[in-house]
Amino acid sequence: MNISVEHINLNYGNFNALQDVTFEINSPKIYGLLGRNGAGKTSLLSILASYRQPSSGSITINGESPFENAKVMQQVAFLYKKDYKEETDTIKGMLQDAERYRPNFDKEYAEYLVKKFKLDTKKPIKKFSTGMQSALNVVLGLSIRTPITIFDEVYLGMDAPSRDIFYKELLAEQERHPRTIILSTHLVSEMEYLFDEVIMLDQGKVLLHEDYDSLINKGFKITGNSEIVDNFVQSKKQINMEQLGSTKAVTIYEKLNEKDIQAARQLGLDIAPLTLHELFVHLTKEED
Numbered sequence: 001m002n003i004s005v006e007h008i009n010l011n012y013g014n015f016n017a018l019q020d021v022t023f024e025i026n027s028p029k030i031y032g033l034l035g036r037n038g039a040g041k042t043s044l045l046s047i048l049a050s051y052r053q054p055s056s057g058s059i060t061i062n063g064e065s066p067f068e069n070a071k072v073m074q075q076v077a078f079l080y081k082k083d084y085k086e087e088t089d090t091i092k093g094m095l096q097d098a099e100r101y102r103p104n105f106d107k108e109y110a111e112y113l114v115k116k117f118k119l120d121t122k123k124p125i126k127k128f129s130t131g132m133q134s135a136l137n138v139v140l141g142l143s144i145r146t147p148i149t150i151f152d153e154v155y156l157g158m159d160a161p162s163r164d165i166f167y168k169e170l171l172a173e174q175e176r177h178p179r180t181i182i183l184s185t186h187l188v189s190e191m192e193y194l195f196d197e198v199i200m201l202d203q204g205k206v207l208l209h210e211d212y213d214s215l216i217n218k219g220f221k222i223t224g225n226s227e228i229v230d231n232f233v234q235s236k237k238q239i240n241m242e243q244l245g246s247t248k249a250v251t252i253y254e255k256l257n258e259k260d261i262q263a264a265r266q267l268g269l270d271i272a273p274l275t276l277h278e279l280f281v282h283l284t285k286e287e288d
């Protein structure tokens with residue numbers, strides 16, 4: 001599947017929620033979509049899922065515009081915190097609908113997941129707790145097996161063991177039936193091991209789109225004597241600095257080669273890799 005987003009802008013009245021957003025997704029991988037509150041994640045995902053149109057710019061899925069295009073939309077599932085308060089149907093009814101409208105739906109797998117999440121099959125969905133409703137979205141998202149599956153903060157309210165089931169099943173499914181999965185999340189530390197690629201949004205713009213491994217190889221914290229640290233980092237992109245007495249820790253966003261690392265060690269500097277969580281915090285922080 002190819003998703004091509006070109007120069008998208010989205011305005012809510014005078015407010016520019018997405019600005020010149022451009023990226024391309026080509027492989028059946030797991031994409032982590034990160035961004036602070038209000039960065040534009042849901043706005044972008046709802047455009048990808050054809051829930052809304054951009055104010056300008058274009059999006060194509062396998063070369064076709066997805067809007068009012070039943071053939072393309074058949075290939076896409078968008079799971080988000082839906083308001084189920086009017087939903088009198090039970091899980092059984094939901095799965096029947098999935099069977100009717102989703103050609104790749106695997107009923108047996110859906111029933112296995114329902115059991116795994118211990119969801120009550122007789123209760124109307126509107127009586128489910130928030131975490132149970134989220135688990136239901138996970139069941140649907142995984143079992144309908146659309147080539148493009150979008151989970152927008154789908155874990156809301158799910159307890160830690162349930163989230164763990166979600167992550168394990170997601171990886172197992174990706175192994176069995178590879179597809180394009182987009183996960184928007186604030187649980188960066190908890191979910192980073194799932195990502196093949198990361199897209200970071202900041203204030204409506206794409207801050208980066210990068211392979212997870214190469215991204216994680218770009219963040220380092222250099223700690224040591226202030227002057228020596230300053231010398232070492234002077235030509236590098238610095239994204240954070242902490243000073244404690246004569247010791248300084250500078251966070252850089254740049255790939256270091258083996259020679260750099262050895263040189264730093266010879267200077268008595270400590271070099272620690274950053275987690276995705278730390279990179280995300282530093283790259284999206286607002287200046288004081």
Ligand SMILES: Nc1ncnc2c1ncn2[C@@H]1O[C@H](COP(=O)(O)OP(=O)(O)OP(=O)(O)O)[C@@H](O)[C@H]1O
Pocket residue numbers: 012015017035036037038039040041042043044
């Ligand atoms: N219907 C709307 N009308 C006006 N402004 C909106 C509307 N929906 C979203 N916005 C604004 O657009 C911006 C982006 O919102 P969006 O929900 O896409 O962000 P998000 O990254 O998903 O945030 P969060 O992580 O908090 O869920 C925010 O400033 C939000 O207030």
